[in-house]
Amino acid sequence: ETGVTQTPRHLVMGMTNKKSLKCEQHLGHNAMYWYKQSAKKPLELMFVYSLEERVENNSVPSRFSPECPNSSHLFLHLHTLQPEDSALYLCASSQDQRDTQYFGPGTRLTVL
Amino acid sequence: GQNIDQPTEMTATEGAIVQINCTYQTSGFNGLFWYQQHAGEAPTFLSYNVLDGLEEKGRFSSFLSRSKGYSYLLLKELQMKDSASYLCAVRDKDSGGYQKVTFGTGTKLQVIP
Numbered sequence A: 001e002t003g004v005t006q007t008p009r010h011l012v013m014g015m016t017n018k019k020s021l022k023c024e025q026h027l028g029h030n031a032m033y034w035y036k037q038s039a040k041k042p043l044e045l046m047f048v049y050s051l052e053e054r055v056e057n058n059s060v061p062s063r064f065s066p067e068c069p070n071s072s073h074l075f076l077h078l079h080t081l082q083p084e085d086s087a088l089y090l091c092a093s094s095q096d097q098r099d100t101q102y103f104g105p106g107t108r109l110t111v112l
Numbered sequence B: 001g002q003n004i005d006q007p008t009e010m011t012a013t014e015g016a017i018v019q020i021n022c023t024y025q026t027s028g029f030n031g032l033f034w035y036q037q038h039a040g041e042a043p044t045f046l047s048y049n050v051l052d053g054l055e056e057k058g059r060f061s062s063f064l065s066r067s068k069g070y071s072y073l074l075l076k077e078l079q080m081k082d083s084a085s086y087l088c089a090v091r092d093k094d095s096g097g098y099q100k101v102t103f104g105t106g107t108k109l110q111v112i113p
Helices: none
Strands: A004-007 A010-013 A018-025 A031-037 A044-050 A053-056 A064-070 A073-079 A087-094 A107-111 B003-005 B009-013 B018-025 B032-037 B044-049 B053-057 B060-065 B070-075 B084-093 B099-103 B107-112
Touching (some): A018 A031, A018 A087, B003 B084, B009 B018, B070 B084
Antiparallel strands (some): A018 A073, A044 A053, B018 B070, B032 B084, B053 B060, B084 B099
């Protein structure tokens, strides 16, 4: 029970599809994060939103597009993904960027 | 940038003690976290160290030496449910001045009867 929820939990999509991942936190935190976790690789930070300011990892391809309409909700819009984008996508939140991050259950994404 | 090293795998016996090490190289160090992650699940927070010394929390303890760029997670009275990956994560400021947390690859611990 981390107070961070993600939907869907599993997603299978083709390379031409457009889909969105949703994250919601009920902890009153001010920072939210998207991470990618691939097999046998460390967690890779993709995007950070802190007090409505976005910080991104410059190595993230433009086919991933985040949206943070308010401090409780975070989306990751996906379009024209590649099979190598198949991974577990984790959302996390923290009070601010200096504090402990709490993770959601993740979305297991498979790109065919 | 950062370089975080931890062993890939470890095996320990139920009821025993195991120490998982993490070394790091970074500038602007501002804290070290340990997370536990069971297979197919999200990471869960275990401990946080920002000052040198030992932090104890039940069966788990975490130690930090900032001068050596070294931390360890100590698990006592191991239980089968402790079989999981243990992630070391270091927080510092990146070149843009932003706080950033970088994760190691994790240590997969297997507890055997």
